[in-house]
Amino acid sequence: MNKITLTEKSKVAASLLERIHELHNPEETVRFMEVCGTHTVAIFREGIRQMLPKGIELISGPGCPVCVTDQQYMDQALAYAAREDVVIATFGDMLKIPGTTGNLWQSKENGAHIEIIYSPMEVLGLSEQYPDKKIIFLGIGFETTIAVIAATIQAVHAKGLKNVFFLISHKLVPPALRALLSNPDHQIDGFLLPGHVSVIIGEQPYQFLADEYHMPSCIAGFDGVEILAAIVNLLEQRKEKKFYVGNTYRSVVAKTGNSVAQQLMDTLYEPSDDGWRGIGVLPASGLKLRGEWSAYDALVQLPLGTFTTSDGPKGCQCGSVIQGMIHPDACPLFGKLCTPEHPVGACMVSVEGSCSAWYKYGFSSGGMTWEE
Ligand code: SF4
Numbered sequence: 221m222n223k224i225t226l227t228e229k230s231k232v233a234a235s236l237l238e239r240i241h242e243l244h245n246p247e248e249t250v251r252f253m254e255v256c257g258t259h260t261v262a263i264f265r266e267g268i269r270q271m272l273p274k275g276i277e278l279i280s281g282p283g284c285p286v287c288v289t290d291q292q293y294m295d296q297a298l299a300y301a302a303r304e305d306v307v308i309a310t311f312g313d314m315l316k317i318p319g320t321t322g323n324l325w326q327s328k329e330n331g332a333h334i335e336i337i338y339s340p341m342e343v344l345g346l347s348e349q350y351p352d353k354k355i356i357f358l359g360i361g362f363e364t365t366i367a368v369i370a371a372t373i374q375a376v377h378a379k380g381l382k383n384v385f386f387l388i389s390h391k392l393v394p395p396a397l398r399a400l401l402s403n404p405d406h407q408i409d410g411f412l413l414p415g416h417v418s419v420i421i422g423e424q425p426y427q428f429l430a431d432e433y434h435m436p437s438c439i440a441g442f443d444g445v446e447i448l449a450a451i452v453n454l455l456e457q458r459k460e461k462k463f464y465v466g467n468t469y470r471s472v473v474a475k476t477g478n479s480v481a482q483q484l485m486d487t488l489y490e491p492s493d494d495g496w497r498g499i500g501v502l503p504a505s506g507l508k509l510r511g512e513w514s515a516y517d518a519l520v521q522l523p524l525g526t527f528t529t530s531d532g533p534k535g536c537q538c539g540s541v542i543q544g545m546i547h548p549d550a551c552p553l554f555g556k557l558c559t560p561e562h563p564v565g566a567c568m569v570s571v572e573g574s575c576s577a578w579y580k581y582g583f584s585s586g587g588m589t590w591e592e
Pocket of ligand 1: 537559564
């Protein structure tokens with residue numbers, strides 16, 4: 221396949237921008253939410269906010285897994301880390317998420333056995349390396365990651381390993397979108413839907429946005445041109461008042477998603493209510509291991525008893541940021557007490573967190589890349 225050149229790409233971007241100007245009514249303000257943290261970063265990196273006409277505002281949503289993982293989950297992880305018979309296996313970002321009594325970095329410095337891994341499958345090696353310990357993997361993430369973790373649990377099962385467990389807090393995107401729209405104060409006029417998650421679930425799970433809420437939505441890729449094409453699609457839906465699930469990422473996202481991954485998830489998990497940071501418990505917005513697979517559920521097999529927990533860091537506005545009610549710089553702690561080096565809230569931890577992205581691309585340049 222021939223690669224598109226930079227000049228050709230610029231021409232495509234220019235014609236998309238022209239179309240955006242044609243479609244946009246300068247008298248009105250529209251707010252499109254990018255659901256996915258990777259989109260948030262791509263929008264900053266490609267300078268998309270600065271290209272759009274005044275009156276089209278992009279707001280960040282609940283698509284960064286680290287941001288939405290709630291305080292109680294982190295407090296459970298801290299409680300497990302304090303046990304001498306446990307090895308915590310996790311991705312590096314998780315160590316900086318604040319819990320009520322500290323974070324996992326501090327636990328590690330204080331002697332907790334925490335292994336930073338790069339693939340969930342590494343738990344198989346840890347199981348053999350530490351046969352007398354209980355290996356607990358911190359399994360967070362959306363549909364994309366859920367399938368990978370499900371494959372890991374199957375591999376653990378196939379090998380007959382008895383000392384590997386999973387502390388699960390999986391999140392599902394469609395119920396979160398429904399929860400956002402059920403807030404009567406929401407200010408969302410359309411969704412840029414996440415590319416990676418949609419690879420797994422396809423288009424159909426978003427259909428309720430059009431049918432029940434008359435809300436434009438479009439699955440988008442991560443290139444600047446793909447994001448602009450999705451914005452064109454959202455504006456066209458608004459103008460024609462014909463609402464459907466657009467898809468400008470067809471090269472990767474099939475209409476029905478990935479049936480193998482969906483089947484794997486259905487085999488291992490069942491829907492459950494789940495807590496979202498700053499939002500609360502949303503019905504059927506998470507998954508738990510079903511039936512015999514609960515043999516790998518840390519909370520079922522290694523009950524914690526009582527542990528210290530709270531609602532979250534004082535003053536942190538992550539809940540409002542995640543719901544697109546405020547931009548991160550409206551949080552009084554932003555850039556002062558809360559920075560990527562010293563995050564107060566979860567949205568400042570991951571590079572894909574809204575607060576972290578706003579800090580990196582806006583605060584450090586004196587706000588030059590923020591939308592005014
Ligand atoms: Fe929370 Fe920090 Fe973001 Fe404020 S700036 S909402 S404290 S993560």
